[in-house]
Amino acid sequence: MKVLIVYYSTFGNVCKMAKLVAEGVNQVEGAEAVIRRVPELMPEAVIQSREDTKAGAEMQKGVPVVTLDDFKEAGAIAFGTPTRFGNVSAQLKNQIDQLGSLWMQRIFEGKPAGVFVSTGTLHGGQESTILSLMNVLFHLGFVVVGVPYSVPDLYLTQGGGAPYGPDHVAGAENSREIDEHEANICRAFGKRLAEIGLKLNR
Numbered sequence: 354m355k356v357l358i359v360y361y362s363t364f365g366n367v368c369k370m371a372k373l374v375a376e377g378v379n380q381v382e383g384a385e386a387v388i389r390r391v392p393e394l395m396p397e398a399v400i401q402s403r404e405d406t407k408a409g410a411e412m413q414k415g416v417p418v419v420t421l422d423d424f425k426e427a428g429a430i431a432f433g434t435p436t437r438f439g440n441v442s443a444q445l446k447n448q449i450d451q452l453g454s455l456w457m458q459r460i461f462e463g464k465p466a467g468v469f470v471s472t473g474t475l476h477g478g479q480e481s482t483i484l485s486l487m488n489v490l491f492h493l494g495f496v497v498v499g500v501p502y503s504v505p506d507l508y509l510t511q512g513g514g515a516p517y518g519p520d521h522v523a524g525a526e527n528s529r530e531i532d533e534h535e536a537n538i539c540r541a542f543g544k545r546l547a548e549i550g551l552k553l554n555r
């Protein structure tokens with residue numbers, strides 16, 4: 354079963370989280386992580402005008418852009434986004450807004466999906482971003498998945514990570530590295546999504 358990890362990332366933090374979620378997926382026998390990014394909406398000139406945005410784009414050059422076939426073939430989906438004013442990025446939402454034909458075909462009904470997010474600040478909208486995107490997942494027919502408290506890192510984290518889904522606090526300059534607890538929560542989320550996907554797609 355393919356587990357699609359589809360994300361948007363400007364500076365690279367959500368991209369790094371996607372790889373950690375994939376590690377968790379690939380721990381599960383019978384599951385295969387497929388990492389895809391969504392198209393950029395910012396003009397190329399804006400990206401090229403800053404060192405940090407240029408570096409973020411460079412990091413992701415090798416990641417294929419998601420296709421409708423990727424969504425159709427997935428038995429489970431993880432959606433990753435940086436927060437934008439406490440909400441999902443326009444880039445990821447733009448891609449989701451192109452899923453109307455698959456929604457009409459009921460492609461996602463009964464499949465598990467969840468959300469992971471990176472924010473600049475600790476209380477800058479991790480939970481609100483995840484929960485906002487979950488509204489959309491319910492409409493699409495997904496079985497919505499988070500991270501249960503049997504994952505010990507939920508008790509230990511001083512950064513991101515919540516029962517709603519994995520989070521990372523990237524810091525005001527986007528330079529704070531993903532810490533051990535945030536990484537473990539990403540992996541646990543990927544593993545759980547894959548295990549539930551295998552059960553539901555039986």
Ligand SMILES: Cc1cc2nc3c(=O)[nH]c(=O)nc-3n(C[C@H](O)[C@H](O)[C@H](O)COP(=O)(O)O)c2cc1C
Pocket residue numbers: 361362363364365366367368434435436437438439440470471472473474475476477478523527
């Ligand atoms: C337009 C804009 C709005 C943002 N809004 C928030 C916000 O509401 N709260 C917050 O903590 N960080 C906010 N940030 C910071 C980003 O969430 C942070 O840079 C991001 O998590 C880094 O992810 P990335 O490296 O994958 O791009 C904002 C950044 C931009 C560019």
